[in-house]
Amino acid sequence: MSKITKILKFLPPEVAHHVALSSLNLIYKLGLTAVFFKKPKNEKVNFLNLKFKNKLGIAAGLDKNGDYFNALGSLGFGFIEIGTVTPLPQPGNSRPRIFRFFSEGAIVNRLGFNNKGLQHMIKNLEKRKYDGVLGINIGANKNSEGNKRVNDYIDCFCALHKYADYITINISSPNTPNLRDFHNKDNLEFLLQSINEEKLKLGYKKPIFLKISPDEDNELILNVVSLVKKYNFDALIATNTTTDKSLLKNNPDLDGGLSGKPLFKKSNELIMYIKSIDPEINIVGVGGIFNKDDFQEKLRAGAALAQIYTSFIIDGPSVINKILD
Numbered sequence: 595m596s597k598i599t600k601i602l603k604f605l606p607p608e609v610a611h612h613v614a615l616s617s618l619n620l621i622y623k624l625g626l627t628a629v630f631f632k633k634p635k636n637e638k639v640n641f642l643n644l645k646f647k648n649k650l651g652i653a654a655g656l657d658k659n660g661d662y663f664n665a666l667g668s669l670g671f672g673f674i675e676i677g678t679v680t681p682l683p684q685p686g687n688s689r690p691r692i693f694r695f696f697s698e699g700a701i702v703n704r705l706g707f708n709n710k711g712l713q714h715m716i717k718n719l720e721k722r723k724y725d726g727v728l729g730i731n732i733g734a735n736k737n738s739e740g741n742k743r744v745n746d747y748i749d750c751f752c753a754l755h756k757y758a759d760y761i762t763i764n765i766s767s768p769n770t771p772n773l774r775d776f777h778n779k780d781n782l783e784f785l786l787q788s789i790n791e792e793k794l795k796l797g798y799k800k801p802i803f804l805k806i807s808p809d810e811d812n813e814l815i816l817n818v819v820s821l822v823k824k825y826n827f828d829a830l831i832a833t834n835t836t837t838d839k840s841l842l843k844n845n846p847d848l849d850g851g852l853s854g855k856p857l858f859k860k861s862n863e864l865i866m867y868i869k870s871i872d873p874e875i876n877i878v879g880v881g882g883i884f885n886k887d888d889f890q891e892k893l894r895a896g897a898a899l900a901q902i903y904t905s906f907i908i909d910g911p912s913v914i915n916k917i918l919d
């Protein structure tokens with residue numbers, strides 16, 4: 595781990611996040627990325643008619659507003675997913691809302707889709723220099739209720755589809771009340787059907803992914819798989835964070851979603867379960883990858899591509915080479 599990553603550990607989590615990404619952006623703008631970071635080799639992976647530089651991406655949530663994707667792309671990720679963005683800007687939950695557990699390789703967060711809204715993201719997307727695969731992860735505003743939540747996804751999809759190489763429908767954040775109810779059959783059918791109709795109207799041909807929770811029971815997952823097929827969604831992203839904090843040593847009494855090492859086994863088990871239902875389904879695997887063995891195990895479980903978040907926060911950009919070399 596670099597000295598800078600060690601220093602960042604002593605800063606409050608959101609300050610560290612801002613300092614790290616702003617520094618990365620500065621290094622990128624000065625054209626010094628190659629001086630500070632070793633880029634992995636390009637592998638050229640074809641998946642869903644997109645050309646990925648390798649199979650490792652940065653997961654949604656790190657660059658919620660698309661402020662840093664040009665800089666992140668220069669580090670050698672195979673793809674970048676930005677968001678979750680909602681139609682309107684919103685502040686998210688009150689602080690503290692990120693808790694790091696360095697010795698366990700874990701984070702609990704209850705950010706609650708803090709983001710600057712889709713108009714801000716569009717301004718950033720219009721300045722795109724990054725030439726790799728860029729996914730945009732979309733969500734609903736906390737204050738939208740009932741069918742308005744579905745409209746929020748549609749609004750984001752309509753406004754952002756032309757900038758994205760793929761779109762992710764995120765129904766799995768545990769920090770927006772009742773968002774995970776979209777895993778229920780009728781709610782999900784209405785959402786996927788509405789998005790599919792919009793896709794046909796817009797003539798959108800690029801992939802759409804659905805990001806799911808690791809905490810749902812098998813029956814709901816069976817329905818998710820059949821609806822994803824019925825409405826021609828292209829892949830599942832498995833998984834978001836878990837609400838099961840008993841996976842941490844002291845089972846802390848904290849609201850929010852747990853990510854990192856304690857999530858690894860649980861998210862892999864879900865990938866294997868989905869593959870056992872439908873071996874053909876495409877999966878992007880995320881949850882607890884810290885090294886090459888974890889990465890390969892995620893692929894062996896059935897993921898075609900993988901993403902990281904927590905290991906990038908805890909170990910810094912050097913983790914990319916640790917995983918890919």
Ligand SMILES: Cc1cc2nc3c(=O)[nH]c(=O)nc-3n(C[C@H](O)[C@H](O)[C@H](O)COP(=O)(O)O)c2cc1C
Pocket residue numbers: 653654655656658677678692701703705707731764767805833834835852853854855857880881882883901902903904905
């Ligand atoms: C601080 C934090 C914020 C996150 N924000 C989002 C988000 O906005 N949208 C999303 O789909 N996932 C979000 N995630 C979940 C990650 O994308 C990922 O699915 C999860 O952390 C598991 O991967 P990991 O173990 O490599 O961190 C967030 C995770 C963390 C730790």
